[in-house]
Amino acid sequence: MVNEHRSGPVRSTAAREAILDATARLFHNQGYDRLTIQGIAKEAGVGKQTIYRWWPSRGALIGECLAEGRLIPVDFVVPDTGDLAADVETWLRSVLSILEAPEGGALLRSLVAAATEDAGVGAHLGESLGVEKYLTERIRGGIRDGQLPTDAPVEQLGRAILGAIIVESLGREHHDSESIVHLTRFLFSPRS
Amino acid sequence: MVNEHRSGPVRSTAAREAILDATARLFHNQGYDRLTIQGIAKEAGVGKQTIYRWWPSRGALIGECLAEGRLIPVDFVVPDTGDLAADVETWLRSVLSILEAPEGGALLRSLVAAATEDAGVGAHLGESLGVEKYLTERIRGGIRDGQLPTDAPVEQLGRAILGAIIVESLGREHHDSESIVHLTRFLFSPRS
Amino acid sequence: MVNEHRSGPVRSTAAREAILDATARLFHNQGYDRLTIQGIAKEAGVGKQTIYRWWPSRGALIGECLAEGRLIPVDFVVPDTGDLAADVETWLRSVLSILEAPEGGALLRSLVAAATEDAGVGAHLGESLGVEKYLTERIRGGIRDGQLPTDAPVEQLGRAILGAIIVESLGREHHDSESIVHLTRFLFSPRS
Amino acid sequence: MVNEHRSGPVRSTAAREAILDATARLFHNQGYDRLTIQGIAKEAGVGKQTIYRWWPSRGALIGECLAEGRLIPVDFVVPDTGDLAADVETWLRSVLSILEAPEGGALLRSLVAAATEDAGVGAHLGESLGVEKYLTERIRGGIRDGQLPTDAPVEQLGRAILGAIIVESLGREHHDSESIVHLTRFLFSPRS
DNA sequence: CATTAAACGAGACGGTACGTCGAGTCTTGTC
DNA sequence: GACAAGACTCGACGTACCGTCTCGTTTAATG
Numbered sequence: 001m002v003n004e005h006r007s008g009p010v011r012s013t014a015a016r017e018a019i020l021d022a023t024a025r026l027f028h029n030q031g032y033d034r035l036t037i038q039g040i041a042k043e044a045g046v047g048k049q050t051i052y053r054w055w056p057s058r059g060a061l062i063g064e065c066l067a068e069g070r071l072i073p074v075d076f077v078v079p080d081t082g083d084l085a086a087d088v089e090t091w092l093r094s095v096l097s098i099l100e101a102p103e104g105g106a107l108l109r110s111l112v113a114a115a116t117e118d119a120g121v122g123a124h125l126g127e128s129l130g131v132e133k134y135l136t137e138r139i140r141g142g143i144r145d146g147q148l149p150t151d152a153p154v155e156q157l158g159r160a161i162l163g164a165i166i167v168e169s170l171g172r173e174h175h176d177s178e179s180i181v182h183l184t185r186f187l188f189s190p191r192s
Numbered sequence: 193m194v195n196e197h198r199s200g201p202v203r204s205t206a207a208r209e210a211i212l213d214a215t216a217r218l219f220h221n222q223g224y225d226r227l228t229i230q231g232i233a234k235e236a237g238v239g240k241q242t243i244y245r246w247w248p249s250r251g252a253l254i255g256e257c258l259a260e261g262r263l264i265p266v267d268f269v270v271p272d273t274g275d276l277a278a279d280v281e282t283w284l285r286s287v288l289s290i291l292e293a294p295e296g297g298a299l300l301r302s303l304v305a306a307a308t309e310d311a312g313v314g315a316h317l318g319e320s321l322g323v324e325k326y327l328t329e330r331i332r333g334g335i336r337d338g339q340l341p342t343d344a345p346v347e348q349l350g351r352a353i354l355g356a357i358i359v360e361s362l363g364r365e366h367h368d369s370e371s372i373v374h375l376t377r378f379l380f381s382p383r384s
Numbered sequence: 385m386v387n388e389h390r391s392g393p394v395r396s397t398a399a400r401e402a403i404l405d406a407t408a409r410l411f412h413n414q415g416y417d418r419l420t421i422q423g424i425a426k427e428a429g430v431g432k433q434t435i436y437r438w439w440p441s442r443g444a445l446i447g448e449c450l451a452e453g454r455l456i457p458v459d460f461v462v463p464d465t466g467d468l469a470a471d472v473e474t475w476l477r478s479v480l481s482i483l484e485a486p487e488g489g490a491l492l493r494s495l496v497a498a499a500t501e502d503a504g505v506g507a508h509l510g511e512s513l514g515v516e517k518y519l520t521e522r523i524r525g526g527i528r529d530g531q532l533p534t535d536a537p538v539e540q541l542g543r544a545i546l547g548a549i550i551v552e553s554l555g556r557e558h559h560d561s562e563s564i565v566h567l568t569r570f571l572f573s574p575r576s
Numbered sequence: 577m578v579n580e581h582r583s584g585p586v587r588s589t590a591a592r593e594a595i596l597d598a599t600a601r602l603f604h605n606q607g608y609d610r611l612t613i614q615g616i617a618k619e620a621g622v623g624k625q626t627i628y629r630w631w632p633s634r635g636a637l638i639g640e641c642l643a644e645g646r647l648i649p650v651d652f653v654v655p656d657t658g659d660l661a662a663d664v665e666t667w668l669r670s671v672l673s674i675l676e677a678p679e680g681g682a683l684l685r686s687l688v689a690a691a692t693e694d695a696g697v698g699a700h701l702g703e704s705l706g707v708e709k710y711l712t713e714r715i716r717g718g719i720r721d722g723q724l725p726t727d728a729p730v731e732q733l734g735r736a737i738l739g740a741i742i743v744e745s746l747g748r749e750h751h752d753s754e755s756i757v758h759l760t761r762f763l764f765s766p767r768s
Numbered sequence: 769c770a771t772t773a774a775a776c777g778a779g780a781c782g783g784t785a786c787g788t789c790g791a792g793t794c795t796t797g798t799c
Numbered sequence: 800g801a802c803a804a805g806a807c808t809c810g811a812c813g814t815a816c817c818g819t820c821t822c823g824t825t826t827a828a829t830g
Contacts, residue, residue, distance in 0.1 A: 015802075036791085038790060039790090048792080110308070112308050113305055117225060125362065152378055153374040157378075161355075163358050164348055164355045167317075167358065170307045172311045179347070183349070186343070201779060201822050202780080202822070229813085238781085390796095391796060391803070392803075393796055396807070399806085416692075420785060423785090431807065432809090433789090493692040497689055500686070506748055539755070540756060544736040548732055551701075551738055570728055570732075583828045584775070585828090612816060614816055617777095623778055625819085626776060
């Protein structure tokens, strides 16, 4: 029998919703290091076991929130005006606007902290900023247009930009958007 | 007089040494998230209070270990053969050799985790890989040589490479050194 | 309804038993001043929190042990042969036999120490020696028999005898049972 | 040579005074259980070692304060008007006036707590209330006067009264002076 | 006097226990 | 059988004191 029947209730969507909601809320308010399963359970009005039943760890919860866009509720689409450098810059500025929000740096560091603990978060961090889906795709377009050489390391370019943002955030210096914008201009401006 | 004299016992260098030693040892063996003050104290044969007396947090301990080269005991010097791209690649390969060691990825992720908690670690992470001291300096040399345009974002290039390594490490895909080497070749190869 | 229902696990009697057992055992072996919550938890194979959940302090634990007869497991009943002085002396000798046991003085002093910290212990110290239940009752009988004047301070007589024992124990002189027996004979011998 | 000479300073009376002062002050303000050597040292403006040099324990400090009348600065003299019962009652009321002061019960319990830890305190507790020096002496006078039978247990009577006070204090019931006065009247009123 | 050694203030040290927090597991009664 | 509630053992937190041990400074008897 492929189909295994069992009696009893099925997973409560209300509980799942309340848990992910509470997780996202607490993550924003307190950061990853102060996020606790107990706190989430109480905030969600849920038993601890209900969390442990469906998620193996704190990181997995964050991963699921991230995947559902509950942590960064923006769609970082990259336009295609034909000008690769300008399009990338548009994307970059929308990402940087997160960092420039109050506690934006702390938010990003919290995400990185979660990523160090949980592989799923690490894998989907770039994804939720549109790196693979939009940015890398747009860069590929730039190659087809001849704005980048055919041997350009497409995926690595996205990672490098994201990485530069992360490194800057870890340094906690006063955030300077323009310096990263400068980087992308250098990377994507037409080469002679 | 700046110097304020006080009688009484002086800070024990033996205790300081034992604590930093134990911290570095446990950090390598267990990673940052399993590192506890309690464990360090026991490993070092020291009272907990002696740690709290001199360091405000777990992160600060890691920061000091990092600054003293107890975590990454390598000097990542960048040669100057005249060929910028080749020199950067030399540096890069020595950095990547850490990642390729067993548990190398975990080590880097642990450092990043510490950096998310402690500003000092964040500030000195790049430093201890020679980014500011050697890599950035070498890139500046590349500008003087005319191998890079004068408006190249020197500091951001170092951050971008380091960031690309970090992002790759967070993703936990099978590590591929060549893809990052590819990135640096793209960045630093002579532009026409 | 006075009864407020709540679902969920119920207090573990096994844990309670183990804790009180361990408390009594350690109290006898080490005395009150060396008794620690940590030690009780370890001896009982129990988490510290389980102790703090149900008892507010070390003294309260001792109070409960005392009330359940785990510290002085004797029933100090007073006979009624008709001879008040003799009956009180019978009781007294059984109490003194505790003091005369090895470490008996230390046991009593430990109880007194606990009583100074915890009101409950103080209240039940006399009780567990049968002062209120048996001794005072027997003295009342003596009044009815005419062996004591009707205005005799019944309760205070019990306290005075117990107090004399305690004061003697605090003095740590070589214990002399006969001197206290002498006191009770004086107090209860037939008055002309 | 029996006499061993040495150079150097002698014991500082200022330090001794400051320490005993601080001890008495803190004992009154915080009670015995919150009294710490560190606290005394800081309050007295003295190094910890100076305390440990001259006193073996916290209890010994209290013992010395007690012996010097720094804890109960009253002289509990017993008058001799010829009326034994009345004289004892005079003494008793002055002792009870301590208990009736605010925190008087706590003070007595603190003294008892110290006595359970330190033999010296136990030995001198009664002494500092004038039990041996005055009360017992006065009772002996009562025997000589024929107000008490010759076989009265003189010392035990003093202990019994003190003990009754202590037991009442340990019970923390609302203090009732008259009940103890009643006891002494019963003990010392002329027997037919 | 100059010497010198002990007493002193200050406080760092290795420990032990404190009382609290959260982890992850288990138990109970309800839906 | 999923759920809310929460008791359970365990381990770490950061703090308070313990009693011992340097430190330099002060001080008084000895030489």
